[in-house]
Amino acid sequence: MKNYRIVVEYDGSRYDGWQKQGNTDQTIQGKIEQVLERMSGKSIEVHGSGRTDAGVHALNQVANFHIDSDRKDQEIKEYLNHYLPEDIRVKTLEEVPERFHSRLNAEEKTYLYRIEMGEKRQVFDRKYIYGLHKKLDVKAMERAAAYLCGEHDFKSFCSNRKMKKSTVRNLKKIEFEKEDSRLFVRFTGDGFLYNMVRILMGTLIEVGLKERSPEEMAGILNALDRKTAGYTVPPEGLFLENVRYKQ
Amino acid sequence: MKNYRIVVEYDGSRYDGWQKQGNTDQTIQGKIEQVLERMSGKSIEVHGSGRTDAGVHALNQVANFHIDSDRKDQEIKEYLNHYLPEDIRVKTLEEVPERFHSRLNAEEKTYLYRIEMGEKRQVFDRKYIYGLHKKLDVKAMERAAAYLCGEHDFKSFCSNRKMKKSTVRNLKKIEFEKEDSRLFVRFTGDGFLYNMVRILMGTLIEVGLKERSPEEMAGILNALDRKTAGYTVPPEGLFLENVRYKQ
Structure with a gap:
């Protein structure tokens, strides 16, 4: 074999x-x-x-x-x-090699989330970007992201209520890139819980819309309760961009 | 008004x-x-x-x-x-201004045709590129394009057999751009006949596949007969890229 x-x-x-x-x-x-x-x-x-x-x-x-x-x-x-x-x-x-396993050996993953802040999505892109159509305060989102990065229990950012395994993950970085009216956000970590990226993104968007303050992130993490975090953004903006393995 | x-x-x-x-x-x-x-x-x-x-x-x-x-x-x-x-x-x-008319005042148009020469189209691109999946001799296509550029009667490159108006057009340039396994071809001219870009492209592809020689182009133009030109490439690779007006 x-x-x-x-x-x-x-x-x-x-x-x-x-x-x-x-x-x-x-x-x-x-x-x-x-x-x-x-x-x-x-x-x-x-x-x-x-x-x-x-x-x-x-x-x-x-x-x-x-x-x-x-x-x-x-x-x-x-x-x-x-x-x-x-x-x-x-x-x-x-x-x-025989022993390579794509899930067990994965060390780090990067997800990309794409948001259109302008009035309409580019037509060729419409299935590959979230049409938010609102301006976001990216600076505030970056401050909020700083609270979320690092090793934390991300139970508040997990949709699976029956999750019995550990919900601790190391979220290594969240990077923001603006391109005209589009915002690209990259999440890199050692692993992600069910819907974790989409709930992180929804919570950060609420910060960007000034519906929440960046400082609230600490409390959400501590609550260990899905209800304290933001909404789950739709799937069409989300891409699994990279999986990294030990060389 | x-x-x-x-x-x-x-x-x-x-x-x-x-x-x-x-x-x-x-x-x-x-x-x-x-x-x-x-x-x-x-x-x-x-x-x-x-x-x-x-x-x-x-x-x-x-x-x-x-x-x-x-x-x-x-x-x-x-x-x-x-x-x-x-x-x-x-x-x-x-x-x-009142008198501006987008069709009557148009001076020049550029169409872009996109071809995937590699084995499979990129998935996010699949509705926006022609999946030819064969290598093309772009040098030969450029030699053929040189015969086609200029003011000619393009009747051989028109699908409309009942065309009664003039079929003379000035095809100003055909440009080739390679990006990995993809070929982008731009056609710029003062106007284009029905299906003209798609028949030009199909004929140039036949040259690129060595089914025709570049030198045949002169004879096709002279024949004034649709049957002498190549096939009509599918619509999904074709984009109206620009329309230019007098400043």
């Missing part, structure tokens, strides 16, 4: 997210597994670096799978891209 | 082109006229700089219309963008 690592780009618009969900499957993982089964005649499990929610996109999702195949790497990649739908693309494929 | 000039961006994917077509209307012109009628209570005609075909996009289509309105320019623009569908956007709106 060989172990292959793939980097995948997808438009999440018409999918129920990354993770496979039974038989009537409209997930990214499911689509890739279907093509690998077609190629190999066997059922193959694809391990993603993590889930992405329904409607969330990926620029560089990382996944791996084990397969017996005489095909060359390039042939497998071409086979996948030939049979995958147009909104899923395998960017690279390479053989990796 | 005031005369307004607008610059419009649209994703042509789900439209039957720019030009209005009776009542069951799914055209860009029709959508804009509907919003202006809603705003003014009157039937308003919008004049585009030219038609774009079904599925063709625009980055900067120019149009004008006459209207009685007490609203400020910015208010009219915001009204339009509020009621227009997400895939049509008014980028700028300004009052212009």
Whole structure:
């Protein structure tokens, strides 16, 4: 058995997210597994670096799978891209050591969230940006972000109420980049809870709209209660941008 | 009556082109006229700089219309963008002299055609680029383009067999730009016949695939016969990029 690592780009618009969900499957993982089964005649499990929610996109999702195949790497990649739908693309494929696991070995992830502050989204971008259409005070958002960065219990920023595992994560940085009327926000951390990026973003937007002060962030973190944080922003602005592994 | 000039961006994917077509209307012109009628209570005609075909996009289509309105320019623009569908956007709106006519005064147009030569289109780009997935000899295409540029009778590059008006046009330049596995081709001229850009592009692609030699271009121009030219490339790669007017 060989172990292959793939980097995948997808438009999440018409999918129920990354993770496979039974038989009537409209997930990214499911689509890739279907093509690998077609190629190999066997059922193959694809391990993603993590889930992405329904409607969330990926620029560089990382996944791996084990397969017996005489095909060359390039042939497998071409086979996948030939049979995958147009909104899923395998960017690279390479053989990796047996023990590599895309989720367990992931050290750091970066998510990008895109916001249109101007009056209308650019038409070619409309499925890939959140149409907020309001001006944001980015300086205030940066002050709020400083409270959120670091190792904290992010229970207030997690939608899953039944979460029994640790909700402590190390949020390494939040970076803001303005481009005309668009704001790009990058979240880098060792891992993210369910909906964590989208709730962080919604809370920061409420700061940017002056509905909350940056100083409130400390209290929200301490409350360990989802109700104290801001709203969950919609998925179309969110991209899994990068997953980093130990070299 | 005031005369307004607008610059419009649209994703042509789900439209039957720019030009209005009776009542069951799914055209860009029709959508804009509907919003202006809603705003003014009157039937308003919008004049585009030219038609774009079904599925063709625009980055900067120019149009004008006459209207009685007490609203400020910015208010009219915001009204339009509020009621227009997400895939049509008014980028700028300004009052212009009474006699300005977006079609009659247009001096030069530039169309952009985008081709993916690599194995798969980038997923976020898939509706905005032609998936050729074959390597092209751009040097040969440039040699062919040199034959096509200049003032010629482009009857061989026109789909409309019943064209009774002059088919002479001045094709000022064809520019090639490579970006990784993508090829961007810009056609600038004083005007273009029905399907002319898409037939020019298809013919140049046949040269790039070595199915034709660059030297054949002279014979195709001279033949004045659509059958001698290459195929019509699909609309999704085509963008009306710019329309130029006398200053």
